[in-house]
Amino acid sequence: MVKKPIYSITPFTLLDYPDHTACILWFAGCNMRCGYCYNPEIVRGKGKVGFDEVLSFLEKRKNLLDGVVFSGGECTMHQDLPYYASEVKHLGMKVKIDTNGSRPHVLEDLLYEGLVDYVALDFKALPEDFESITQSDLFEQFRESLEVLIGHDVPFEIRTTVHSELINAEKLSKMASFLHDQGYKGKYYLQHFVGEKETIKTLPHSKKPNLAFTDYPELELVWRN
Template identity: 60%
Template sequence: MKTVTPVYSITPFTLLDYPDRTACILWFAGCNMRCSYCYNPDIVLGKGKLSINQTMDFLHSRKGILDGVVLSGGECTLHKHLIPVIKEIRSLGYVVKLDTNGCRPKVMKQILEEKLVDYVALDFKALPESFQSVTSSDLFAEFEETLMLLIKSTTCFELRTTVHADLIDEKDFRAMVCFLESKHYKGNYYVQHFVNQVPTLGNLGYSGKEFINKDFSTVHIQVVFR
């Protein structure tokens, strides 16, 4: 395990990616989705560059400086050594946040049952009828299973969606909120609008912020625009 190279790069310090924590980000290479708005095309399409040994050496060097570690990508749950890596990270005293598209519910089930992470950010890409066009994958059922595992767990998590006008309009988004209500989700639902004029995986045109000032919150779901 120590010589495999799943990590594309490391962001050594962030105050934005882990709520109320100082953290670093481990960017795991590869993904099984091809979202055209993805801001990490090099990571999604690239190969890992850093071994587990190199990654753990870095984390050893940051003990006492950082509170937590964010596991992101790409899609970190695709990597077969993820769970032992998390256990080793936790042994150093770090809290762990996991970013995921929800494609590996069996992996998530083990992580939740063993209480291996402290916080999860789950991407809600789209509803079933548009999931294929948004993600170039047929993985909505896996996402839904992961969502239900998180709703039933005691682990803190958030839901988030990236909005581009060509992919998700106001009607679509309201339907996504209704879907979450039907699953009895309660909590914050974070929305980020597509950032124009930055490198992405696809060739999307300009997207405005047409419904940023509208209220989509419900009794149980607080929609928050980032």
């Protein structure tokens, strides 16, 4: 067991777990290097907080928090994640997982064990752009994670960070088509890149694209900013 898997804790949020009060556990380390990533210190850094400290923190907030968001970095890289999730559930709190989808078998095991209540899955790009954007060759793992989630009844969302130099309106339309072909129905959340803090790579200004998916009525496009 990693003694200190967590880089830091955000003690309270109303934005990161839909309709719930929550805290965020930022797990250190990631298997992708997306240029627009807002958390380079977490992706490249080492953990500073042990899970015993997390449990102590949560015990004091049982009447304040509905849930706990496991984010990062990439939380599914941590082999003790099922234990962490089960401990949170034992406190009577819900668990939300933020993931890039690179560990579908971990995700499937968590779902099978009933350890997750909500999942946010990052859709980085289609295969032709995936490696250049993420510096990884993990698209098929993402696709498998999407398939796993569609096959379960745990609520989840798909979300994409949009930088116009990396993903333009035409590419977004193709990504929507991919989701449609995979059988996804629901909200497709887009977050426009805003260079307000240090990112993994220095990127030029991004222009928010103008678009709507009229071809796919089962997909609801939602900008988060």
